[in-house]
Amino acid sequence: MTAMSSKLNFMQSALLQGLRVVDLTRIVAGPYATRLLADFGAEVIKVQSAKMATGIESNTTPYFCAWNRNKRSITLDMDYPEARKIFLKLVKISDIVVENFSPRVMSNWDLDYATLKKSNDRLIMLSMSGTGQNGPWKDFATYGPTVQSLGGLTYLTSYSQDAPMGLGYAYADMVSGLYGAISILAALEHRDRCGQGQYIDLSEYEAVCTTIGPALIDAGFNQNQIVPKGNKAEQRTAAPYGCYKCLGEDRWCVIAIFTEDEWQSLCGVLGNSAWSEEDKFSSLAGRNKHREILDRHIGEWTAGQTAENVVDCLQQAGIAAGVVQNAEDLANDPQLFANNFFTSLNHPVLGEIKTDTYPIRFKNCRQAPWKASPLLGEANQYVFRELLGMKKTTIRAYIEQGIIA
Numbered sequence: 001m002t003a004m005s006s007k008l009n010f011m012q013s014a015l016l017q018g019l020r021v022v023d024l025t026r027i028v029a030g031p032y033a034t035r036l037l038a039d040f041g042a043e044v045i046k047v048q049s050a051k052m053a054t055g056i057e058s059n060t061t062p063y064f065c066a067w068n069r070n071k072r073s074i075t076l077d078m079d080y081p082e083a084r085k086i087f088l089k090l091v092k093i094s095d096i097v098v099e100n101f102s103p104r105v106m107s108n109w110d111l112d113y114a115t116l117k118k119s120n121d122r123l124i125m126l127s128m129s130g131t132g133q134n135g136p137w138k139d140f141a142t143y144g145p146t147v148q149s150l151g152g153l154t155y156l157t158s159y160s161q162d163a164p165m166g167l168g169y170a171y172a173d174m175v176s177g178l179y180g181a182i183s184i185l186a187a188l189e190h191r192d193r194c195g196q197g198q199y200i201d202l203s204e205y206e207a208v209c210t211t212i213g214p215a216l217i218d219a220g221f222n223q224n225q226i227v228p229k230g231n232k233a234e235q236r237t238a239a240p241y242g243c244y245k246c247l248g249e250d251r252w253c254v255i256a257i258f259t260e261d262e263w264q265s266l267c268g269v270l271g272n273s274a275w276s277e278e279d280k281f282s283s284l285a286g287r288n289k290h291r292e293i294l295d296r297h298i299g300e301w302t303a304g305q306t307a308e309n310v311v312d313c314l315q316q317a318g319i320a321a322g323v324v325q326n327a328e329d330l331a332n333d334p335q336l337f338a339n340n341f342f343t344s345l346n347h348p349v350l351g352e353i354k355t356d357t358y359p360i361r362f363k364n365c366r367q368a369p370w371k372a373s374p375l376l377g378e379a380n381q382y383v384f385r386e387l388l389g390m391k392k393t394t395i396r397a398y399i400e401q402g403i404i405a
Contacts, residue, residue: 014041014368019188020094022047022087023071026057028144028170029204030100030128031067032177037096037184038070039358041368045094045383047087049077050405053376060349065373069345069355072379080403084109089388092119096184100128103138113199123197124187128180132203142204144170151208156215159230175211176204239287240266243324244299246307252324253307255298255314263287265317270301347372380404 019042023034038044046068048059056063059073076083088111091097097116099106106112106127113125127133130142131150140146145166148154154166180202187198209216215226231242238258246253257263263284267276275297280286287294302310307323314321323329331354336342339361345353353372384390384404398404 013366015362015365016040016042017368019043019096021045021096021098022090022094024097024099024101025128026052026100028067028173029176029180030098032174033126033128033180033184034071034098035067035069036177036181036358039368039370042096044071045090045379046071046073046374047076047078048073048376049075050376051077059373059376060347065347065350065353066355068373070368070370071374072382073374073376074380074383075377075405077402077405078109080401082398082401083403084111086384086388086390086398086403087111088116088119090383091116091123093387094120095122095124095188097123097125098128098180098184099126102141103127103129103133117197121197122191122195124184124191124200125198126180126184126187126200126202128176128202128204130203131205133201137205144173144204147205147208148172150205152212152215153208156212156226156228158228160228164228172204172208176202176207179207236284236288239284239291240294240298242295242298244295244302244310246302246310247305248307250326251307253302253310254322254324255302255310256320258320260284262319265319266314269313269317269319273297343370345370345372348375377404 016037019037021034021037021042021044023030023044023046025031025034034044034046053059055061058064059068076086078084078087113123113127116123116125129138130147131137131140142150145154148166148171149164151172153171154164157167158164180200183200183202187200190196190198218224219226238256241256243252243254245251255266257266267273270276275281280290281294311321311323325333330336331342341357341359342354343357345355347353350372380395384395385392395404
């Protein structure tokens with residue numbers, strides 16, 4: 001094979017084609033990390049059991065389908081020692097293991113990294129726990145909203161006069177999933193350079209802490225108490241800056257003015273109304289001091305127009321503004337359609353599923369063919385027969401014993 005033909009073959013491959021990931025994760029953070037790897041072409045084998053694949057973790061719920069596309073599913077009841085032996089055989093022929101249990105679980109199964117490494121010294125293992133593998137909180141039971149509150153995000157995403165509200169969404173899981181995927185890619189690069197496997201300890205709690213960096217630094221080094229600001233700009237760097245009611249039921253827009261040029265452009269859009277030329281609004285400091293009055297004036301203007309019209313006018317003037325879109329808005333968004341952000345996948349039970357893709361586009365490689373999330377155990381024959389070479393009679397016996405279940 002010539003160097004040119006080798007290069008062409010490589011360019012025709014999906015980015016992570018040839019990598020095998022064993023996925024023990026549940027809920028969102030872990031499945032999102034492994035979904036990212038699967039989206040880019042890695043073979044992700046999700047290890048499930050019938051007794052755990054219930055509720056939102058059932059293979060036909062929208063929740064499961066969203067986070068587990070492009071994966072395979074096998075069934076192993078890991079409470080059985082024999083199931084863990086099968087798992088070790090799979091680890092031996094895989095590149096990556098990802099789990100998001102509490103720290104004690106893998107060691108209780110005798111499947112910690114030291115043990116797995118004996119089967120595969122090039123193995124990369126990612127442990128995604130709520131608060132990390134060490135420290136007094138390492139055994140805390142956590143979900144995304146829990147670590148958001150621990151990490152200060154719930155407190156900061158509130159209004160100063162109200163009780164903490166938080167985001168209403170497990171944002172922490174998405175941040176942790178991204179960190180998880182990035183850490184695996186870094187470990188793969190390290191392995192390519194040095195030939196060594198890697199153990200990765202990811203704390204979802206600490207991942208959340210990274211999102212409030214300026215507040216954390218200000219409190220730690222300047223002893224400043226950072227309080228919730230609601231829709232106000234941090235450090236009073238912008239005014240007006242907020243969310244404003246528009247015409248229609250529950251329709252809103254966001255407007256952010258940082259510079260004097262932007263303020264003058266806004267005044268022009270407003271028709272240079274008399275109030276906008278008052279001295280108290282002539283500087284950023286003045287607009288911040290009289291923020292409540294300013295917001296009232298802006299709100300009176302936006303209330304008589306649709307959010308789309310407000311945003312269109314402001315964007316034409318070079319002002320940062322956006323509609324507060326709901327899920328229905330996004331599903332029909334022309335910008336997303338123009339960039340082929342949505343795709344359709346055929347699910348064997350649910351039929352056609354419309355799903356997001358990803359916000360990254362590569363020119364010189366092929367995208368792996370995408371498929372809907374798997375049914376429970378649909379890859380049992382492929383993994384146990386083809387990859388591990390188990391006999392049909394052995395597989396049947398394991399099914400009868402509840403080991404493959």
